[in-house]
Amino acid sequence: MSSTPAPRPLSVAELDLDAPDGPVLGFRPAPGGPAVVPGDVYALVRLRGRPAATVVGTFAEGEDPAEVLAALARRRLSETATAPRTDAERRAERPASAGREDGRTEKRADGRADGRADGRVESSAEDPVDGRAPAGTPAAPRASVVVATRERPEQLARALDSLLAQDHPDFELIVVDNAPRTSGTYDLVTGKYADRVRYVREDIPGLATAHNTGLAAAEGAVVAFTDDDVIADPRWLTALTEPFAADPGLGCVTGLILPARLGTPAQVLLESHGGFAKGFAPRLYDPAHPPADEPLFPFTAGSFGSGANMAFRAAALRRAGGFDPATGTGTAAKGGDDLYAFVAVLSAGFRLRYTSQALVWHHHRDTWQDLRNQAYGYGAGLTAYLTATLVRSPRLLPALLARLPRGLAHARTMTAQRGETAEGGIPGEHGTQHHPWPRSLSRLERRGMLYGPIGYAKARARTRVRTGSRKAATR
Template identity: 70%
Template sequence: MRLRPRTVVDLDLGSPEGPVLSLRPAPGGPPPGPGDVYALVRLRGRPAATLLGHVREGDDPAEVLSALARDQLLPARGGESYGRSHGDPHDPHGDPHGDPHGLRHRHGLPPVEPRILPPRACVVVATRERADQLARALDSLLDQDHPDHEILVVDNAPRTRETEELVTRKYGDRVRYVREDTPGLAVAHNTGLAHARAEVVAFTDDDVVADPHWLTALTTPFAADPRLGCVTGLILPARLRTPAQILLESHGGFAKGFAPRLYDPLRPPADEPLFPFTAGSFGSGANMAFRTRALQAAGGFDPATGTGTAARGGDDLYAFVAVLSAGFRLRYTADALVWHHHRETPQDLRNQAFGYGAGLTAYLTATLVRRPALLPAFLARLPRGLAHARSITARREEGAVTGVPGAHGALTHPWPRGLSRLERRGMLYGPLGYAKARLRNGGSR
């Protein structure tokens, strides 16, 4: 199997049938040219879909990609139009853009934006010895159109002063710096939560580039819905130039599609029988925000989860379920976009495969240890959960599956047997890893 590099581009259209407003490379990437292309398609700035295309020598990339986008976005015969929401139709906040009948949506027109000011926000970036990547992320965070926000860097168990010097020298009083000597992403995030001076605290990673509208789109829903505890957003690949990056994105990557979703513990979604234990469908830690008091009420992140601990991951998934269990709602919106720099090497991908499996069962273990009242619901869902775990880690044969990248679980390349085995080994290890991390943290709290 040969995985050819793909150029990642950003295509903005006036409507599904309308003119090309812009075509530009993903942040920091090469311009579109001959070869395989992965494109984000926007409609007047709003993310709507992704597509794969091939531009031949001499072709106009804008014409090729806009034709492919038209075929994908316009309703298929007897099918649904793009991006249709599967949220709760009875939810008064289900359409925050004031188009309850979907007329503008069905005609490919942008929604009427409400005049709602986003709440004050604090963006927390936990990092460890990756100053070059951090600088790229901070530059994008300082370019946000959010009217009232602060940026806080949490330097986690640093070995050098490189991160501190970068923040103080280059960014001065525009970015706050906090040092946290206990290793672990969840610990660093809890430190950020403790230092946040805002109604909403957002979290992203040092290996992303945030879209200029990211923070506004991620935080505005909190102003419209007092029961909202968490919002997550869209994560797309900034580069697809190595086999490891392409395989990760083909296996689902971090994207959760383009349809908005609302998860309400009082109205469990009918299409997710494992709710709330399939937290991986809610979003990812590189693009999430919480109402500060909601995350505090839920107890914050479990310090025995996350990268940098023996648990290897699961801190974000734990927080999602914790907030839902505290009675708050969670919303996913593709309007809040960050570009993620996937790891590049085969060893990176192997580490991620094991870590994903470990983080999944570590977060489940943490949830049951700290919220034993959920045990009966978990046991009732266990048979289906085991079947789900087998399906998401299964090896896929070439040509066995197709899909559009950007939809959760949409696969376009086979997932190698070795990576499937690593994910499953990680799942077996996760509870042990969590127990080790908990012991090292003195039993956590």
């Protein structure tokens, strides 16, 4: 694997505090994870249930892990509270603009977004400490939750159990069975979950195609997407959908994804390299106000969120054309379906918000080969989605070409081999790369990036053939 020592496994836990300097309210293993054992522990810190930070600590036999981690958490939360506030954080406290009547942001006569140069905002304003919406917050809109799956009924059952336990007052749950080879998913959904989960079959393989099928079947004003290998926090759907009611110009919301297990070197390396986590500061991306600190915007879609935890205003996603069916897992493109959708919605003039209050726990693949496949797939998906964006929206080509030199430098940095950083790096804290990222994985990411446009072209050709065959069969 690498000449460097393999990362040690960590237990994964949740620690709930009454206040940043308050007593421990609760301590337990991550949902679906094993018991916490002496050694290294990665913990989500909650403040009366609200996700607030992550810490890593070590406890020995006979020590109280809750108290060991609580001391680290109080120190970390204190440092966060005293950090200087940026102009962007202060601006986030101002109410979101209502935008146009159709929900999109205003554009100048020449077609470019008008406004400030620093629209990406990170708020330091505290959410309610009990995790509930403040008085006067508009009710979460009716939602449809779509889970695309293929031949993983045991994992799917675990995900569905957590989704059916959501506190959202009005939602439907749709399972899209993608190119099934057996009846396992059908039997599960129509048996154990009959009358509680809708079953939809999609025979054309590919995650984007499955998501489009779910979108077509959805009846909710907001459509949320997650994967069959997650466990959703009970407030996940409410936290993910409430922002749509407060901001009519919002087209997409993404949320926090944390690891449910860190028991193998592959899982630890993935999380340390960035994983899926995007931190705890809420952020707003507005195409009318491109962020000054992201010169590649909106093509830095990987910073917006991930497909395991995303929701769209249904009308906005449909107006943007949905997902590109030639992208995503299950196609020759390998991935990029979520990134394409983020950019498509932003390009249509809608805003995108990230909130850490919408939490899912993700069960990472656990083998070295899985990690190799993911590294290659991430690289391929990145350039595949960029290719898809230009093919379907040629008007964005000048903007992409203007950002290309910086983009290539950024890609080289992100796929570089990395060594150890100073102590204190936290697996899952985006960008820390606390554990070394092997050269072999860097090479795979870059090979994937070279392959991405080819993979997209192959997938697009296959999609045309399948679509043509489907139309012919229905005549």
